[in-house]
Amino acid sequence: MTSKFSVIGQRVHNIDGTEKVTGSAKYTFDVVLPNMLYGKILRSPHPHAKILKIDTRQAKKLIGVKAVVTGKDTLGRKQGIWRRFPELCDEEILCRAKTRYIGDPVAAVAAIDEDTAEEALDLIEVEYEPLPAVFDPLEAIKEDAPQVHDGVELNININRHIEWGDVDEAFRKCDHIREDQFKCSSQAHVCMETHDAVASFGHNGKLTVWTSTQSSYYIQRLYADMLDMRESDIRVMNRHTGGGFGSKFELDSAQFCAAILSQKLCQPVKIVLTREEEFTATKRRTPMYYFLKLGAKKDGTLLAKEARVITEGGAYTAMGATALYLTGFFSSFPYKFPNYRYDGYRVYTNTEPSSAMRGFGAPQSTFCGESQLDMMAEDLGIDPIELRRKNGMTPDYEVPGQAFIQSCGLHQCLDKIEETIEKRGKLPPNHGIGVASYGFMSGGIFNWFNTPYAFSAAVVRINIDGKADVFTGACDIGQGSNTTLAMICAEELGIKLEDVRVFSGDTGICPPDLGAWGSRQTLMSGNAVKRAAAECKSQIMEFAAAKMGVNIVYDLDIKDGWIHIVNRPERGVSYYDIVKGAIRGKDGVAIMGRGHYTPHRKGMISPAYSFGVQAAEVAVDVETGRYKLVNVTTAHESGTVINPVGIEGQLEGAIMMAGGYGYCEDQPMDEGKILNPSIADYKLIRSLDMPETEILEIDTYEPEGPFGAKEAGEGLTNPTAGAIGNAVYKAVGVRINDLPITPEKVFKALKEKEKKKKAK
Amino acid sequence: MINDFEYFAPKTLKEALALLDKYQDDCKVICGGQSLLVLMRQGLVAPPYMIDIKGIAELSYIKDDKDGLKIGATTTHRAIEKSPVVKKKYPVLAKMETRLASIQTRNWGTIGGNVCHGDPAGDPLPVLIALGATLTMTGSKGKRSMPAENFCLDYFETALEPGELLTEIALPVVPPNTGTAYTKFNVIESDLATVGVAVSVTLGAGDSCQDIRIALGASAPTPIRPKKAEAILKGKKITDALLAQAGETASTEADPISDIYASEEYRRELIKVLVPRLTREAMANAKKA
Numbered sequence A: 001m002t003s004k005f006s007v008i009g010q011r012v013h014n015i016d017g018t019e020k021v022t023g024s025a026k027y028t029f030d031v032v033l034p035n036m037l038y039g040k041i042l043r044s045p046h047p048h049a050k051i052l053k054i055d056t057r058q059a060k061k062l063i064g065v066k067a068v069v070t071g072k073d074t075l076g077r078k079q080g081i082w083r084r085f086p087e088l089c090d091e092e093i094l095c096r097a098k099t100r101y102i103g104d105p106v107a108a109v110a111a112i113d114e115d116t117a118e119e120a121l122d123l124i125e126v127e128y129e130p131l132p133a134v135f136d137p138l139e140a141i142k143e144d145a146p147q148v149h150d151g152v153e154l155n156i157n158i159n160r161h162i163e164w165g166d167v168d169e170a171f172r173k174c175d176h177i178r179e180d181q182f183k184c185s186s187q188a189h190v191c192m193e194t195h196d197a198v199a200s201f202g203h204n205g206k207l208t209v210w211t212s213t214q215s216s217y218y219i220q221r222l223y224a225d226m227l228d229m230r231e232s233d234i235r236v237m238n239r240h241t242g243g244g245f246g247s248k249f250e251l252d253s254a255q256f257c258a259a260i261l262s263q264k265l266c267q268p269v270k271i272v273l274t275r276e277e278e279f280t281a282t283k284r285r286t287p288m289y290y291f292l293k294l295g296a297k298k299d300g301t302l303l304a305k306e307a308r309v310i311t312e313g314g315a316y317t318a319m320g321a322t323a324l325y326l327t328g329f330f331s332s333f334p335y336k337f338p339n340y341r342y343d344g345y346r347v348y349t350n351t352e353p354s355s356a357m358r359g360f361g362a363p364q365s366t367f368c369g370e371s372q373l374d375m376m377a378e379d380l381g382i383d384p385i386e387l388r389r390k391n392g393m394t395p396d397y398e399v400p401g402q403a404f405i406q407s408c409g410l411h412q413c414l415d416k417i418e419e420t421i422e423k424r425g426k427l428p429p430n431h432g433i434g435v436a437s438y439g440f441m442s443g444g445i446f447n448w449f450n451t452p453y454a455f456s457a458a459v460v461r462i463n464i465d466g467k468a469d470v471f472t473g474a475c476d477i478g479q480g481s482n483t484t485l486a487m488i489c490a491e492e493l494g495i496k497l498e499d500v501r502v503f504s505g506d507t508g509i510c511p512p513d514l515g516a517w518g519s520r521q522t523l524m525s526g527n528a529v530k531r532a533a534a535e536c537k538s539q540i541m542e543f544a545a546a547k548m549g550v551n552i553v554y555d556l557d558i559k560d561g562w563i564h565i566v567n568r569p570e571r572g573v574s575y576y577d578i579v580k581g582a583i584r585g586k587d588g589v590a591i592m593g594r595g596h597y598t599p600h601r602k603g604m605i606s607p608a609y610s611f612g613v614q615a616a617e618v619a620v621d622v623e624t625g626r627y628k629l630v631n632v633t634t635a636h637e638s639g640t641v642i643n644p645v646g647i648e649g650q651l652e653g654a655i656m657m658a659g660g661y662g663y664c665e666d667q668p669m670d671e672g673k674i675l676n677p678s679i680a681d682y683k684l685i686r687s688l689d690m691p692e693t694e695i696l697e698i699d700t701y702e703p704e705g706p707f708g709a710k711e712a713g714e715g716l717t718n719p720t721a722g723a724i725g726n727a728v729y730k731a732v733g734v735r736i737n738d739l740p741i742t743p744e745k746v747f748k749a750l751k752e753k754e755k756k757k758k759a760k
Numbered sequence B: 001m002i003n004d005f006e007y008f009a010p011k012t013l014k015e016a017l018a019l020l021d022k023y024q025d026d027c028k029v030i031c032g033g034q035s036l037l038v039l040m041r042q043g044l045v046a047p048p049y050m051i052d053i054k055g056i057a058e059l060s061y062i063k064d065d066k067d068g069l070k071i072g073a074t075t076t077h078r079a080i081e082k083s084p085v086v087k088k089k090y091p092v093l094a095k096m097e098t099r100l101a102s103i104q105t106r107n108w109g110t111i112g113g114n115v116c117h118g119d120p121a122g123d124p125l126p127v128l129i130a131l132g133a134t135l136t137m138t139g140s141k142g143k144r145s146m147p148a149e150n151f152c153l154d155y156f157e158t159a160l161e162p163g164e165l166l167t168e169i170a171l172p173v174v175p176p177n178t179g180t181a182y183t184k185f186n187v188i189e190s191d192l193a194t195v196g197v198a199v200s201v202t203l204g205a206g207d208s209c210q211d212i213r214i215a216l217g218a219s220a221p222t223p224i225r226p227k228k229a230e231a232i233l234k235g236k237k238i239t240d241a242l243l244a245q246a247g248e249t250a251s252t253e254a255d256p257i258s259d260i261y262a263s264e265e266y267r268r269e270l271i272k273v274l275v276p277r278l279t280r281e282a283m284a285n286a287k288k289a
């Protein structure tokens, strides 16, 4: 079948791929400016302490040190991304009176080189009065627990409630009810590029920042708040970026301290966090205690679900409020619960703040929900896939009072997965295949940031040579959004991909876009780019129609550089000639198109949702509990596929990340101190541990998305931990409700099982 | 942050030993740097003088003769892994190397550096102990040798005296009807061992266990030989019950730690499983030999 598209759906490599594999791509890490200084940050060694005194005199005397700043050098404002709720803006970044976790910044130094800056940190004397600290949210909500923030009752930072139907009544009607508890561990983002920034204040009082970020616009806006500046006096540029995964869309210590130091000196200051700082003093995935109640009829109809969740917030709100909300919303996914209730509490603790991470609360809810669903299936004697099919979401479904789902290919995904499992036939002993279904949003609608701008905006400019420049505030953080947006532009204009160049993530030249989070850029930024390109196209067509003198009832189109009458592609004129003529005809003004997108009347969560089902096969060594991920097959639907290579990359990366979440990644602590803050000690799965991966793309079309596309970024991280848990159970009959599912836990559970068997 | 230091790159053993004598406690030997640089980056070691022995050609060799195999201390892991004679005569050593770190690290890291680092979780020592290796150290006053199993004294502490270099690792000729096997348990492939077990078995008449050497890694402050477990098997016809007993005994002879990767209890349980498993594998290898 020939595709109706010429660019969309082609297997293309990232437009910046050559630069990256040859090492010539420049990251913030590579930025060097004349007169640039290097900064380092002094951090609290205490989980909770009063700052009594900071003496910086010795540090300032060290040769090569240019400035030392503390909280006193700031305006004392507090940042938070929930800008509509001042009480949730709770992070000073440079602490003035109190530190709340091991790693909280207290001072920063700028010096002629990194070694000198580091030496100076040792010369800063901070007098602390250690305070009692609390680390576990279940302890922190007790009456007599230490207060992380004054005046916050029971340390409850936020609570969220979601409810529809009559849950209590529905449970009374159920034939079977299960109540289960789960614990979801922490996870670090482990971006290849650590947080970094080069901040440069000019003598004109304007600030320019090069930084590794998921949202240049948010960083610009948060700087404006924290420094009391007008946002247009701040230019934030994201360069090539070595990963984000949710860790890079709040103002971080590298960005803030570099700016404060530069402001003092009017010299550029560069701060690159060390790997240890990256692990201990940025943000991380939210650990959660999950209490789930699920009720069903004998025939497998799920009547009601209740989720109670307590999350370990750490010291500050960060993006945790959203994780708390989304974990509650996605706990109902991807099923049609007629009755549902969620109560979530985010609790402050004296630990590194937890925040956004790929999947944003949904990997937690999916692990717990999908584990429990398999237990329910076993209790009812129903095949787990059948149970999912019976209750799964379908197109044009309304999540009562919450969201409206247009395209949904969940059932096709279930069918495909069932087929592949059948094809695998009888498995060797101690192998098991576990299944998990998932869904995710395609761009968040919630405007906690309170932006007055469109969620995404783009400008497309056609130059005299017919090539197009896309200006977008979207941030390519390695996920390939620049390639996706270039493909959308090329398709819309009917030109080649090579003829499109993308300028992104620079607030100085690009219209605002909320950035790369919430799996939003393909749909939202994609729509903006498509509309901007369409506006250019209509300007070109005006000129072409005049030039060609065609009957006005005919429609014109552009394909492969030819402008022709639709249905008569053989009769055309050169696109390039027309562009030249059109620009001349506009008194030499380049052709420009503007486009924007803000979802309206799409509920409060997302304009579209993607779905999928994953099957993971494990092989367990029953004597040691060690298991291997043998194969992970994913049936996935993300609407029209823009770039199959991009989706494969997202899928493999997601399995590596979510497989690690399910299998081994964790951040054990002792009194708030993270015990494995290095890549040697923090166990990530690596190439040798990767299973075979297969993707079965299901054809759907999302009316809200550009050319029918929707997300394929975060959703893919949701199912793996649950699928692994279910696979281990299938293989050897033990159920681990506490992430990560380590060999040692499996071993202990196997011993327990043996003991019980013997006792019988 | 790595400290500033003065760097020497001697080309001969003699030059290196003279430098060692001159700078004594103020200097540190570096070979591939794969262990040392990690410690230096953490600021745990900050020597004012560094003596790089990687360029000493006379210390990098694999020689096969009638007494067995001689490996120079600066031979890289990768050279051992790829050596045809090692693959043929000591396949367990080559196989162990394939699971040691990554290729990049094996290209730099050396067997001598690994042994001298004295990490109880290192892979080579248990294998060398099971194979009955002898280590030779050389100082300006001469050479001395000792069995590999006596080399480590405590966590990251070895029998090397100041002014000495490890120069050679000698493996005896493998006796007939002998098989050796090694595995490490780790959660992530190619990671350091949570527990490592090497077993060498010589079969006698009627497939009885004529001789056995068991070595455990990451199971005590140094690699150890659980001699009571060996005694249970030595001279016997091996049965599942005896193997289980040997595993049980080895796990009590071990003295493992609890850390963030595994509890002490789990490490003992792994020893219980792996000693019988590796003994079986060694026996199977012996039969093939």
Ligand SMILES: Cc1cc2nc3c(=O)[nH]c(=O)nc-3n(C[C@H](O)[C@H](O)[C@H](O)COP(=O)(O)OP(=O)(O)OC[C@H]3O[C@@H](n4cnc5c(N)ncnc54)[C@H](O)[C@@H]3O)c2cc1C
Pocket: B028, B029, B030, B031, B032, B033, B034, B035, B036, B037, B053, B073, B074, B077, B099, B100, B101, B102, B105, B108, B109, B110, B111, B112, B113, B114, B115, B116, B117, B121, B122, B123, B124, B160, B164, B165, B166, B167, B190, B191, B192, B193
């Ligand atoms: C990422 C990574 C993964 C690793 N994984 C593993 C693994 O899975 N298994 C494993 O066993 N090891 C592993 N290692 C450790 C490493 O491979 C070895 O310890 C390494 O081979 C040491 O050799 P080297 O030549 O680099 O020693 P160096 O680091 O140069 O030296 C190590 C120590 O030995 C001393 N020294 C070196 N040579 C001599 C000599 N001839 N005489 C006297 N003293 C000497 C040095 O002074 C120093 O104290 C890993 C290392 C890294 C970086």
